[in-house]
Amino acid sequence: MFFVDTLELEGLGNRSYLAGGARSAVVVDPPRDIDRVLATAARRGVRISHVVETHVHNDYVSGGLELARVTGAVYLVPAGADVAFARVPVADGDTVAVDDGVELRAVATPGHTPHHTSYVLLEGGVPAVAFTGGSLLIGTVGRPDLVEPRLTEELARAQHASAHRLAAELPDETSVLPTHGFGSFCSSAQAEGDASTIGREKAVNAALTEDVDSFVARLLAGLDDIPAYYTHMGPANAHGPAPVDLTPPAVVGAEEIAARLAAGEWVVDLRNRVAFAEGHVAGSFNFEADGKLATYLAWMIPWGKPVTLLADSPEQLADAQRELVRVGVDRPAGAATGTPEDWVTEGARPVSFPRSTFAGLAGRGADDVVVLDVRRRSERAAGYVAGSVHIPVHELHGRLGEVPDGTVWVHCAGGMRAAIAASLLHAAGRDVVAVDDGFDAAVAAGLTVTGRADGDEQAEQAEQGGRSHRA
Incomplete structure (x- = not known):
C-alpha cells in the first residue's frame, strides 16, 4: 500500500511530497530546508531512494541537490533542464521502482517551463497519483511567462496540450497533487480547493473545458506581476544551491541597530502589524512573520542588501530565518529579540502611527x-x-x-x-x-x-x- 505525505510551504503557497511504500520513498520538489523532509521520512521509517524535480523552479530554492547528497538518493531532473551539477536526466516515459509494487513514471508536460515533467505514481501498475508540479493545478495551471517573454504564448498553448494529455492518459480517480497553486505566484490563479482528481479537473479546469485559443487568451490576459526575486531563483537552482545554514544569526544591540539604519541597511521588524504600529524603532520596516514574509521581503529588498531581523521571540526569529532561506535570503546580518524598548538607543523612544x-x-x-x-x-x-x-x-x-x-x-x-x-x-x-x-x-x-x-x-x-x- 502506498502513502503520500504533504509538506506545506505556507508562506510561499507551495507543496512538496514524500510518497512511497513500506520501505522506501520518493521526494517530489523538496524545499531547501531539507530537515523537514528527513524528519517526515524518519517518522515513516522509510529510506529516501529518489528525489525528483518537476522543473527548475523560479519561486523558491530547491533542496533537491542537497537532499540527494545527504541521503544517497538518485536525483532525477528533467533531461531538458540546463543544470551545472550531476544528476540523472529523466525523459518522457521513464519509469523507476520506488518500493515493492510502487513505481514512478515520468510524463513530459511542457508549459510552465519548456522541460516541465510530471510524475505518475503507480501501484500494481495502476495510476494512483499524479504529481503535476506547475502543470495541471487545482482548477487552473501554472503560469507560462516565467522563462522568456517570447515563449509565453507558445508555452501557454503547451499548457493546454499537457493538461489534455494528462486527462486522456490517466483514470478519472487519479489524485492531482501539484506543487504550485496554493498562493504561489507561479500559479496563473488561486487554487480552487485543497484536493482534486483528474475527473474533477475535467469538469472545472479551463485548460480542459475551453478550446485552446479561448484558454490562451484568458490565461495571457490574467497574468499578474512577477516577484522580483524570481530572477535569482532559476539561476540558483540551475547552478546548484548551497546547503542551508539555520544557526542563529549574530545578536545585535541598540547601538548596532541604529548604526545599520544610518548606513541605509534594512532593519525588519517581524512582529504583528498591531504591535508594530503601537511602537517600533524609527526607520524599521514591518514584514509580519505570520504573513507572506518570504514573498514580500524578498520581492522588495534590493537583492543582496544586508537585513537585520527584530523579533519578539527566538522561535519567531528561527521561523522567519527558515522562510527566508527558501528564497535565497541566506544569512541575516544580525538579529535581536525582545521589545522596541530593548532596540532603541539610550534617550530614544519607540515611535508609532495610527491604524x-x-x-x-x-x-x-x-x-x-x-x-x-x-x-x-x-x-x-x-x-x-x-x-x-x-x-x-x-x-x-x-x-x-x-x-x-x-x-x-x-x-x-x-x-x-x-x-x-x-x-x-x-x-x-x-x-x-x-x-x-x-x-x-x-x-x-x-x-x-x-x-x-x-x-x-x-x-x-x-x-x-x-x-x-x-x-
Whole structure:
C-alpha cells in the first residue's frame, strides 16, 4: 500500500511530497530546508531512494541537490533542464521502482517551463497519483511567462496540450497533487480547493473545458506581476544551491541597530502589524512573520542588501530565518529579540502611527488626505476607491516620491500589505494611517468604489502615481 505525505510551504503557497511504500520513498520538489523532509521520512521509517524535480523552479530554492547528497538518493531532473551539477536526466516515459509494487513514471508536460515533467505514481501498475508540479493545478495551471517573454504564448498553448494529455492518459480517480497553486505566484490563479482528481479537473479546469485559443487568451490576459526575486531563483537552482545554514544569526544591540539604519541597511521588524504600529524603532520596516514574509521581503529588498531581523521571540526569529532561506535570503546580518524598548538607543523612544478602518477613512475630518492603494494592478482593476493613488506595495520603496503631500491613508485588500507600506512611508517621515480592514468594507463604509479604470486613467496613474483623495 502506498502513502503520500504533504509538506506545506505556507508562506510561499507551495507543496512538496514524500510518497512511497513500506520501505522506501520518493521526494517530489523538496524545499531547501531539507530537515523537514528527513524528519517526515524518519517518522515513516522509510529510506529516501529518489528525489525528483518537476522543473527548475523560479519561486523558491530547491533542496533537491542537497537532499540527494545527504541521503544517497538518485536525483532525477528533467533531461531538458540546463543544470551545472550531476544528476540523472529523466525523459518522457521513464519509469523507476520506488518500493515493492510502487513505481514512478515520468510524463513530459511542457508549459510552465519548456522541460516541465510530471510524475505518475503507480501501484500494481495502476495510476494512483499524479504529481503535476506547475502543470495541471487545482482548477487552473501554472503560469507560462516565467522563462522568456517570447515563449509565453507558445508555452501557454503547451499548457493546454499537457493538461489534455494528462486527462486522456490517466483514470478519472487519479489524485492531482501539484506543487504550485496554493498562493504561489507561479500559479496563473488561486487554487480552487485543497484536493482534486483528474475527473474533477475535467469538469472545472479551463485548460480542459475551453478550446485552446479561448484558454490562451484568458490565461495571457490574467497574468499578474512577477516577484522580483524570481530572477535569482532559476539561476540558483540551475547552478546548484548551497546547503542551508539555520544557526542563529549574530545578536545585535541598540547601538548596532541604529548604526545599520544610518548606513541605509534594512532593519525588519517581524512582529504583528498591531504591535508594530503601537511602537517600533524609527526607520524599521514591518514584514509580519505570520504573513507572506518570504514573498514580500524578498520581492522588495534590493537583492543582496544586508537585513537585520527584530523579533519578539527566538522561535519567531528561527521561523522567519527558515522562510527566508527558501528564497535565497541566506544569512541575516544580525538579529535581536525582545521589545522596541530593548532596540532603541539610550534617550530614544519607540515611535508609532495610527491604524484605522474604511469606516474611519469615510468619517475622517476635513483635513486633506491621500488615499494610497497598494494592491496589485489586477486587484485594482476590479474596483478601487475613487480618487485614490495606486502604487503596488512591491513598487512603493522606489516610488515614495510619487505619493502626494498630506496624511497618507494606506490600504490593501486585508491589512498586511498596508502595514508594510505604512512602515515604509513612516520610515520616510510621512504622516500615515494604516487601514487594517478588508476591502469589501469600503462600500459598506460609504466610500465610492469605482469599477474598472479606463486605459487613460491607468496610464496617468502609472506616470504620476494618481491624485490625492480630498476630504
